[in-house]
Amino acid sequence: MPAALELKAVHKSFGKTAIINGVDLAIEKGERHAVIGPNGAGKSTLFNLISGRFAVTSGSILLNGEPITGLQPQQINHRGLARSFQITNIFPKLSVFENLRCAVLWSLGYKYSFWQRVGGLKDVRERADELVGMIGLQKRRDTVAGVLSYAEQRALEIGITIGGGADVILLDEPTAGMSNTETADAVALIRNVTVGKTLVMVEHDMSVVFGLADRISVLVYGQVIATGTPQEIRGNKAVQEAYLGAEVE
Amino acid sequence: MSAMFPWRRLLVWSATAAVMIVAPLVFTQGFAVSMLSQMGIAIIFALSYNMLLGQTGMLSFGHAVYFGLGAFFAAHALNAIGANTLGWPVSLLPLIGGAAGLVFGVIFGYITTKHSGTPFAMISLGIAEMVAACSLMFPSFFGGEGGISTDRVVGKAVMGIDFGPSIQVYYLIAAWCFVCMIAMFALTQTPLGRMANAVRDNPERARFVGYNPTRVRFLMLSLAGFFAGVAGALEVINFELITAERLGTVASGNVLLMAFIGGIGHFYGPIIGAVLVTFLQSALSNYTQAWLLYFGLFFLVMILFAPGGIASLLTLHKPAVQTRTLGRLLLPYAGAAAAAAVLMLGLVALVEMLYHLETKAEQVGTVMSLFGRQMDTATAQPWIVAAGILVVGGVLLAFVARFVRSGWAHVTVAVNRAKGI
């Protein structure tokens, strides 16, 4: 069985600056995988490459064994990969419900239809309302997303990401900027919505990483210096030197 | 959440239809039917424009291209019907115009919708200029300076309707207008219509939920081209003449003004804009040569102080109505209106005197009649008086603005109390 997501010798440079320096990574189906590393290591760039926001300079990326290198973001999305953003990226003028409706339309096969009334599509409504419930925003269902609190917007961001039913989910710092209780809620939400899916996330909060991840990759200066279970990473000398020592007591 | 039967919506549409049916019976002056017909055409055109600007966030300076090309194809089709080389009912001529608009929407949409934002705006202008320049090169299609004239009274009358009398033309336009309004509203309620909003607000996020923003923009532009073409064909039936002017950049700017003044953020905004602007243009142009200037100033004031257009000004007052505090605003508004009237009196006097001095003084002398008074524009006195009125109006307005603000503060308090804050 092919890996859910596989990166082979991926490089990315902006001008003369190399940001990603030959990353090889294989993530199994159903795995929860965290990518950690110091600021500027290239974690977000890596996500942008996988999701098609940026083009790779060289190397290849495979989704369920199929190459997706060079595809447009929406094409990659159609092949079953969805992502969230570090800086909240929602539809601010639409309501929570409408945001989630946008997220489910494609996957339910309505595409660019201009002959069906969206309000009459029962499956769309039910799926979007189910998502509203999953992210716990029932009371905010018809509120314009732009006025939600930060934590609520982050939850909506996750809801939009999983809405399309993709089986590979990339979350970019889902708990960044949250208080402790908000973080705990977010972790529970992530755990809940990614059951049976493959999850790759970038995260700075080590309690979240070690609580959620099955395996961890450490990215330093655009290279994966170690990949392994949380225990292996904890015990890895190179990782401790490069990164962990300072942040985990 | 069960889908309730939309009684409210049905009521609004029925009322709209009733107004459209009754309007020519109420306004019976000679020019009224003609103006109502123009309003109907303008409504379709402005709504189709707002499919781009309001719904998909595409600022186009070339929408009249689709209107004009639709109109030219319709005019040639109408002439072919008259020459018995084409069998097609005149009442369905707008379908031909719409098809032409759609085809050109597809062609130009392919080129332009790879871009968005400012580049799209510039490119749409370039395309419009290109088509306008082409129109002078091919006189057999565009008819040169004189345009293409045609005759709508062709074929046999169906149930006594031959579209000879302008009232028959009005009802044809009204019917098409109503159908197009419903169609364009329905479009906003489809998956494509909703994704157009999503692309307008955040094209990048739209990509990551599976939609190609370019494709969404392309489809919306093509469909908008169709409705613009329908409006163009109705224009041909109404005037029995179409000139290349109607596909030029001035016409494109005009539809932009209509949509914007009415309010691009609401579906009905462009309808208000189309009615108001059509009325102002034909009313003002009868009275003054400077109407374009007044019109431009009106537009600028709207952008600076009410960028959501008239529709947003209306919705702004909804909370005041709900909390029954609208009364607190009426007096300040009356004061502001009076002050604005003084300001405008001074401004209009200055502009009209300038125009007289520049354009008419050589033929008819420097004395002109303004607001029922004779004044000599060569002397200083009327200028000083007009400038004085302008300044007084400005000072008054600044003074009254304070009361408007305190009135609104009162409304805000009431609204917050109602919300329980």
Next chain:
Amino acid sequence: MEFFLVTLLNSLSYGLLLFMLSSGLTLIFSMMGVLNFAHASFYMLGAYFAYQTSTYVGFWPALVIAPLVVAGLGAITERYGLRTVHKYGHVAELLFTFGLAYIIEEVVHLIWGRAPVPYRIPEILDFSAFSIFSTQYPAYRVFMMLISVAMLVALYLVLTRTRIGMIIQASLSHPDMVQALGHNVPTVFMLVFAGGAALAGLAGVIGGNAFVTEPGMAVSVGTIVFVVVVFGGMGSLAGAFIASLIIGAVQTFSVAFDYSLLSLFGTIGIKVNTESGWMELWKVTIAQAAPVLPYLLMVAMLIVRPKGLMGTREG
């Protein structure tokens, strides 16, 4: 050969004039994200102000006064207009300048009328600078080129050698960073807008009498300048420069050619059915098609390379 050289010089002087306009437009666009629709209106105002000033004090003071007045108007436009609508987003800003262009045209109608004004080139420059074979080349055209090149050099020096130029360059790429470092970016914006307006005004002063000063000049030049900016690639000064010269050459050369597709067919020996409906297309000469050519070039560029010649931004 003679014709070619003269036309080449003419196209060069016209292309440089276009660059004076497109450089200001590009600077304003890349710094503020605002496409100034009224940019060509400032060009027109430059010409009219120069005409009016020169009737009182002559051409040479007008050469300085008119651009300065236009710069002042530009500063006012930025400070009291654009900055107010900035919070409503780029569409509102664009529409504001669009409305402004509309009003400026009407005000010009109001003050100077609809007919062209007799703005003439100064007598002291009304002689022939040199002759190319039998053609006397007018000194004023040479003067235009000198002014344009001097402006170019000045612009280059300001951007690369002065403090304000450094800030402008930095805020082109990192506006937030520049603001964080304590530079007053709004003031820089106002200066750039005023500077762009001044450049346009100067172009109007030297272009208004070489061509014609009339209320339609803003629209006709404005759309060409837009084509130049799209063709060259939005936000690229180098692209705008090359595109100015190319579009200038296309416009200048094309009006002089009387060849049509029909004459081409004749030369290569294709017989055309003269009754065919396409005849009108075959008969169009390059000179007749001249007004369309810049736009066709733009469309061709967009199909081949949507970013434009040197553009870095996707649409």
